[in-house]
Amino acid sequence: MPSGAARRAATGWLAAVAAIAFGAVGVALVSQHAFGMDPCAWCVLQRFIFVVVGAAALLGLAWRSDVGRSLTAGVATVLADLGIAAAAWQHLVASKSASCNLTLADRVMNASSLPSLLPDVFEARASCADAAVSLAGIPYDVWAMVAFALCSGCALMALLTTFRRPRR
Numbered sequence: 001m002p003s004g005a006a007r008r009a010a011t012g013w014l015a016a017v018a019a020i021a022f023g024a025v026g027v028a029l030v031s032q033h034a035f036g037m038d039p040c041a042w043c044v045l046q047r048f049i050f051v052v053v054g055a056a057a058l059l060g061l062a063w064r065s066d067v068g069r070s071l072t073a074g075v076a077t078v079l080a081d082l083g084i085a086a087a088a089w090q091h092l093v094a095s096k097s098a099s100c101n102l103t104l105a106d107r108v109m110n111a112s113s114l115p116s117l118l119p120d121v122f123e124a125r126a127s128c129a130d131a132a133v134s135l136a137g138i139p140y141d142v143w144a145m146v147a148f149a150l151c152s153g154c155a156l157m158a159l160l161t162t163f164r165r166p167r168r
Contacts, residue, residue, distance in 0.1 A: 006161050010069050013158035014060045017076055017151050021054030024147040029121065031140075040131035041124040042090035045105040046144050048114060048122060049083040053151050057158075066162050073159035080152035087144040095132040095141065103128075 025047050031037040039047070053076050060072030086105070094103065106124065109115055114122035133140055 007066075007069075009161040010073070010158045011061060013154045013161060014057045014069065014073060014076075016154040017057035017073075017080075017158065018054045018061070020147055020150050020154065021050045021057065021080075024144065025050045025054075025121075028140075031135075033120070037133055037140075038125035038131065039123075040090075040094070040126050040128045041103055041105040041109055042086060042094045042128060043126075043131050043140070044109055044115070044122045044124050046083055046086050046090070046141075046148075048109065048112070049079055049086060050147070050151075053079045053083065053148075053155075057155065060158065070159050070162045073155045073162065076155035077152050077159060080148045080155060083148035084145055084152065087141045087148060090128065091139060091141040091145070094128040095139070097128045 028039065028043070028047055032039060056072045056076040056079065060069045060076070063069060063072060090105075094105070097103075109122060109124065112122075115124065131140075135143060
């Protein structure tokens with residue numbers, strides 16, 4: 001049985017995951033709506049992954065059992081790792097393509113119906129090449145990789161601290 005300190009640490013790590021994930025979506029939305037940086041299909045797929053990672057972390061915060069926290073932390077870790085893969089694909093492959101139509105990202109997002117339900121958040125409005133922009137000289141997809149890596153690391157720490165045994 002983990003100690004109270006281990007439970008508090010896991011709670012802190014999950015809160016960090018939620019803050020990073022929802023913060024990344026917030027930055028993307030401000031960039032889009034305040035600065036006219038329209039997203040491509042890979043951008044909105046990453047937004048979706050961030051939302052699901054953040055939701056898993058919030059569920060872990062609400063779920064007070066060690067099993068529930070570890071389960072949601074594990075899910076958040078895997079999803080954040082998928083986000084790293086999506087951002088890496090965007091950076092290495094998709095950003096050099098003139099079109100995102102019929103890519104995996106385009107198909108996933110269209111199958112989810114999110115672009116029609118929440119177009120201001122999840123509708124792709126630019127090609128992959130047009131969406132290849134930078135912030136402080138660093139491409140947005142690299143920023144996304146960093147944010148996903150932070151989410152993955154924090155979620156993994158939540159998972160590990162959930163099972164940490166108290167010292168005797």
